[in-house]
Amino acid sequence: MSLKRLPAESMPREKLLSHGPQSLTDAELLAIFLRTGTQGMNVLELASHLLQEFGSLRALFSAPEEKFCAYKGLGQAKYVQLRAVLEMTQRYLAETLKRGEALTSPQQTKLYLSGLLRDKQREEFFVLFLDNQHRVICGEPLFQGTIDAASVYPREVVKRALEHNSAALILAHNHPSGVAEPSQSDRRITRRISDALALVDIRVLDHFVVGDGEVISFAERGWI
Template sequence: MYSISIEPESLMPRERLLLEGAETLSNQELLAILLRTGTKGQSVFSVANGILNSLESLHELKELSVQELQGLSGVGKVKAIEIKAMIELSKRINQSTYRQMEQILSSEKLAKQLMQHLSEKKQEHLLAIYLDTQNQIIKQETIFIGTVMKSIAEPREILHYAIKYMATSVIIVHNHPSGRAKPSPNDDQFTMAIKKASELLGLVLLDHLIIGSDEYYSYREETDLL
């Protein structure tokens, strides 16, 4: 009787994933698993490597449309659709993870979760997160999506849902499509208006978060307005 030992580096990505876990694989190996096959002139690893080398960062991959993915060497229509579907599913998993949080424990944790959803938006989105007395999330509502003619929501739109859901506190979140999280004078005025209106209803404005591409701004952490 004799045994054959297999060195980890000689394993194909699928076998490595089974034996060592997905987290041990490189970006190239993970993408190769999704692509499954290469082309007549390129192996699947060469195709995966070529795609990654054509991007400035991995983040850029999720911003590509199906048509743009098809423009990458070795990626046809079917592969482009599968990659896009994988990216969308991973985004929804991240969003679901946030929604399943039992409590809002910190502005930083909440902001980092919301970056998954808001940092890539090309228009301004304003969300309101309604909470109960234990800071448990009751409901999240998209209050407003920016247009050319309008760039901010009215306090009454936010407070309408607070009354509907019998919330005791609320967190306001909006993104800056420019990628910078620095608040504007309009953001300051809006925060003060929401705080004042909330207090009239006995509602606590816990925070107003501004989401940038890779940063956030918390009014509770950075100012004495809240």
């Protein structure tokens, strides 16, 4: 069926304008991004087909260039456009934190860290350095490990915190397995880093563990 034959309220753009983006399905959101269909397939049908082929929006968006471009209706131009959209989203979230909302909006912090770390194939240990008003100075990946674990050295965290003149930190790392539940090793290294930083009057405010569909906060668990 042509989109022109659909009721106006069923068309993705009109539905978004009337009811907001949260009212759209994954296929409808993807259809807006794609803009046009292919011969014999309107844009909504194409979007639904692609989601079925890839399995999810996330799988589609994280697909390597060769696989993404191999599908009819996509191609290199769409791949470039998609990467630009994803990068703009990440920069938007980063700018929100830089305006000092990291602690007043913990959900925004989780979104930023999840977008940054969730799809990493190797474990990565990331640190947000904060000033004495708990505004973000900068964020840095400090350690990378194997698919299972990262070697984290508290002295390096202390060194970078002092170089940035930080008053507090937020720690984060991903679990490439997709399971966000912190391990005993995660809890031990958090305590070692907290104890090392306490010697120079720098606080660890939280440690986030990023999994496939969940971000766990040590502070919310009462572990910090």
